[in-house]
Amino acid sequence: MRPAPALVTVFLLAAFAVRAAAQAPDGAAVFQANCASCHVNPAPDSRAPTREVLAQIAPESIMVALTSGQMFRQGSALTDAERRAVAAFLAGRPVGTAAPPSNAGTCTAKAPAITTADLTNGWNGWGGSGATNTRFQSADQGGLTAPMIPRLKLKWAFGFPGVSSARSQPAILGNRLFVGSESGDLFALDAKSGCTYWMFHTKAGIRTAPSVGPYKRANGTNGFAVYVADGGANAYAVDTETGQEIWNRKMDDHVYAKSTGSLTVYDGRVYVPVAGVGEEGQGGSSKYECCTFRGSVSALDANTGALIWKTYTMEEPKPRGKNKDGVQLWGPAGAGIWAAPTVDARRRAIYVATGNAYSEPNSKTSDAVVAFDMPTGKILWTFQPTQDVWVGGCKRGDENPNCPNDLGPDHDFSMSPVLAKRTNGSDILIVQQKSGMAYAIDPDKQGALVWQYKTSDGAGLGGQWGAAADARQVYFSINGPARAAGGLRAVNVDTGAVAWSKDAEARLCGTERGCSQAQGAAVTAIPGIVFSVSMDGGIRAHAADDGTTVWSFNTNQEFQTVNGVKAKGGAIDGPGVVVSGGMVYVNSGYVSLIGRPGNVLLAFAVE
Numbered sequence: 001m002r003p004a005p006a007l008v009t010v011f012l013l014a015a016f017a018v019r020a021a022a023q024a025p026d027g028a029a030v031f032q033a034n035c036a037s038c039h040v041n042p043a044p045d046s047r048a049p050t051r052e053v054l055a056q057i058a059p060e061s062i063m064v065a066l067t068s069g070q071m072f073r074q075g076s077a078l079t080d081a082e083r084r085a086v087a088a089f090l091a092g093r094p095v096g097t098a099a100p101p102s103n104a105g106t107c108t109a110k111a112p113a114i115t116t117a118d119l120t121n122g123w124n125g126w127g128g129s130g131a132t133n134t135r136f137q138s139a140d141q142g143g144l145t146a147p148m149i150p151r152l153k154l155k156w157a158f159g160f161p162g163v164s165s166a167r168s169q170p171a172i173l174g175n176r177l178f179v180g181s182e183s184g185d186l187f188a189l190d191a192k193s194g195c196t197y198w199m200f201h202t203k204a205g206i207r208t209a210p211s212v213g214p215y216k217r218a219n220g221t222n223g224f225a226v227y228v229a230d231g232g233a234n235a236y237a238v239d240t241e242t243g244q245e246i247w248n249r250k251m252d253d254h255v256y257a258k259s260t261g262s263l264t265v266y267d268g269r270v271y272v273p274v275a276g277v278g279e280e281g282q283g284g285s286s287k288y289e290c291c292t293f294r295g296s297v298s299a300l301d302a303n304t305g306a307l308i309w310k311t312y313t314m315e316e317p318k319p320r321g322k323n324k325d326g327v328q329l330w331g332p333a334g335a336g337i338w339a340a341p342t343v344d345a346r347r348r349a350i351y352v353a354t355g356n357a358y359s360e361p362n363s364k365t366s367d368a369v370v371a372f373d374m375p376t377g378k379i380l381w382t383f384q385p386t387q388d389v390w391v392g393g394c395k396r397g398d399e400n401p402n403c404p405n406d407l408g409p410d411h412d413f414s415m416s417p418v419l420a421k422r423t424n425g426s427d428i429l430i431v432q433q434k435s436g437m438a439y440a441i442d443p444d445k446q447g448a449l450v451w452q453y454k455t456s457d458g459a460g461l462g463g464q465w466g467a468a469a470d471a472r473q474v475y476f477s478i479n480g481p482a483r484a485a486g487g488l489r490a491v492n493v494d495t496g497a498v499a500w501s502k503d504a505e506a507r508l509c510g511t512e513r514g515c516s517q518a519q520g521a522a523v524t525a526i527p528g529i530v531f532s533v534s535m536d537g538g539i540r541a542h543a544a545d546d547g548t549t550v551w552s553f554n555t556n557q558e559f560q561t562v563n564g565v566k567a568k569g570g571a572i573d574g575p576g577v578v579v580s581g582g583m584v585y586v587n588s589g590y591v592s593l594i595g596r597p598g599n600v601l602l603a604f605a606v607e
Contacts, residue, residue: 025082027089034074035086047513051090058099058162058183059084059091060205064231065164068258068277069592076282080255091162096184098201099162105563107195111176111188114212114224114240118173123580125171125211126262127466128524131343132419135468135576136525143582146528148606149541149551152584155605156194158187159565164597166587169209169262169522169575171226176240177585178226179601180206186228186236188243191581194562194603198243204232209340209575212240213265215303225302227270229259235272237305247305254279254293261416262340264350269308270300271343271350275336280358283402284393286325290402291333291358291391292317297341297350299377309377313337313354313365320360323401331359334389335366338463339416344427347443348374353413353431356388360404369417369431369439369447383447385439386411390460411435414463415522419443420474422494430493432464432476440474440496451496455489456480459518462594465574466522468530473499473544475530479520486517488532488547502547507536508554514571514596522576531577531584535595537569539577539586539602555588559600570598582606 031039038048054062066075066083075083088094120129121141127133129141139145160166160181168180177191182205188197208229215225215237225237225246233254237246251259252274261273276293283290294314301308313335320331334357342351350372357366368384390410394403411434418430428450432438436458440450456478468475471493478487486504491497509515516535524531529550530542537556540549555569569588573595578585583605589598 025079025085027085030078030082030086031089034078054090055092056162057091057164059087059093059095060184060231061163061165061182062087062090063095064182064205072278072281072593076278096203098185099183101199102563105194105196105561107190107197111190111197111241112174114173114176116214119212122173123171123578124173125264126169126209126340126416131264131266133340133342133416133466134418134420135466135522136470137579139527142526142579144526144579144584144606146526146543149529151606152551152604153607154553154602155583156603157559157561157567158189158194158563158601159559159561159567160599160601161565163599164589165591165595166589166599166601167207167574169587170578170585170601171210171212172578172580172585173212175581178210178212180208180210180228182207184230186210186226186238188240191583196563200238200243200245202228202230202236203234204230206230207260207574209262211263211265213302215246227263227265227302229263229272231258233257233259233274235259235263235270235300235305237270237302249300249305249307251298252296256293260338264341264343265302266343266345268302270302271341272298272300273337273339273341273352275338275355276334276358280334280356280390281392283358283391284400286323286400286402287327288402289328289330292330293333293336293358295334295336295354297337297352297372297377311372311377311379313370314363321401329359329401332357332361332363334358335363338412338414339465342417342419344419344443346427349380349443350374351417351419351429353415353417355412355414356390356410358389358391360389362387362389367411367413367433369413369429369441371443371447381446383439383441383449385433385437386435408460410460411458412463415466418467418469418474420469420493421471423472428493430467430469430474432467434458434460434464434479436480438467438476438491438496453491453496453498456487459485462518462520462573464520466576468523468525469493470525470527470544475523475525477519477521477523477532478504479518486519486534488519488530488542490530490544490547500547502542504534505538505540505549508538509536509556509596512596514594516571516594518573521573524577524579526579531579533572533576533586535571535573535590537571537588537596539572553604555598555600555602559602561600567600568598569600569602571595
């Protein structure tokens with residue numbers, strides 16, 4: 001007798017499940033073969049954490065360490081399935097599953113409702129109010145003036161459980177604070193006290209800034225959603241009141257696709273950038289088919305997550321010969337987008353800044369500012385001051401066909417373009433490159449160069465994550481070479497002429513391994529004050545007219561947290577200071593190929 005179709009389906013599904021289970025890597029075996037020699041009974045002088053310590057780390061955080069952090073070299077020898085298997089084995093739960101909930105530090109009162117006015121009065125997304133990424137807060141928006149800054153005192157601290165980095169910049173709207181974690185958790189906190197309203201878990205770690213915007217529910221009522229992306233290139237919309245998922249969308253299927261840049265929400269759309277983290281690091285290996293990733297930006301419907309358009313920053317890669325091991329090579333590739341898109345409402349344009357190419361042939365869209373048509377996603381124009389093909393494991397003159405003829409020097413744009421105003425009221429776009437060069441270009445003239453300024457000698461390692469601009473000046477922090485790391489520069493917004501220059505201050509982290517004065521993190525400005533943070537763990541406020549330090553705080557310490565999580569500060573990079581509602585917020589802790597661990601969000605208020 002022939003079995004019923006439904007029964008055949010059941011048999012087939014069961015067979016596939018058994019086959020998949022048989023093929024799934026064994027996490028314990030992967031650990032024993034690749035990790036145990038360092039992490040089981042490590043030497044007294046070793047920095048390797050023990051197996052017991054690793055068990056306290058979130059699996060998403062272990063994945064970050066293996067793909068783009070300090071264990072990148074070891075992790076590149078594993079497949080994605082093996083990395084996930086060993087992360088699940090160590091943490092005791094699979095990647096993408098939430099840890100058991102905690103009641104410590106939960107809010108007892110109902111969360112205040114978010115209003116439309118909060119969208120522009122608070123700090124929303126990467127660059128503050130609006131979507132021009134100036135990182136400037138007026139006195140009305142920030143609730144702080146220059147004379148108040150020396151009186152800032154720590155009000156509360158929030159600890160991120162199971163992680164060693166705190167790289168998601170918070171968003172503050174009204175009395176609500178939203179912030180992500182490398183564990184994949186999105187937290188909704190009370191902005192004044194730090195208590196927790198709700199927590200939502202994503203499929204991978206979060207290093208982006210949440211953005212909040214209005215959306216229409218399926219029943220036709222209006223609400224507000226918090227939009228965020230994770231390290232698996234997944235975008236999410238979550239209801240701000242309930243913490244319930246509205247939609248999620250996978251933005252790119254490439255194994256190395258990541259969302260490191262924050263989402264930008266504007267006029268019913270969510271703009272999502274995608275970068276490629278990992279492929280360029282192992283492209284020099286003769287066993288790897290270098291390279292196939294290409295950056296992109298997509299426009300999604302804010303209500304449903306439906307794709308409106310997606311535009312790649314590179315044309316589709318094509319075969320470019322084989323290497324000595326017979327491995328197929330591909331190109332062009334690269335030009336990932338590390339930072340949040342910038343909105344130009346008047347010109348109906350979206351601007352992004354891109355990273356280096358991973359393989360030849362190069363493209364005019366790598367290491368460039370790229371302008372997209374807002375309605376269609378069509379590329380309007382590009383500004384490319386340098387060309388740069390870089391992959392790990394290569395050296396200049398290398399005969400390895402995986403490697404470019406002219407290597408590096410790995411000078412990405414890793415910041416959002418700043419759409420600022422000149423003193424005559426016209427617009428200007430400003431970016432700073434890892435090369436140490438800052439550029440101002442004219443959006444009305446297809447990105448024509450207006451001025452350029454050398455902020456430092458540049459550095460290939462680390463990024464320049466964001467400048468700030470007020471009505472007169474643009475402020476750049478410095479992530480230069482070790483001999484000249486750190487410092488601030490203020491230049492005239494019209495001409496690029498130097499207003500003042502300030503060297504890095506004495507290191508707060510002393511001789512600790514990984515201690516650095518580099519100030520690659522994003523800068524923030526309010527009237528009369530410029531905030532800059534440092535890899536030395538310091539938060540500093542400077543007078544905008546001459547750079548004098550008027551306030552500082554050393555985060556290199558342990559903190560008593562409102563949620564009972566053991567937390568400490570460390571290096572600070574990537575996100576910068578957030579100012580809203582009379583308070584200052586900043587995360588401390590940054591571990592990648594550089595940095596020192598930490599896992600704390602700090603909130604300051606005037607006493």
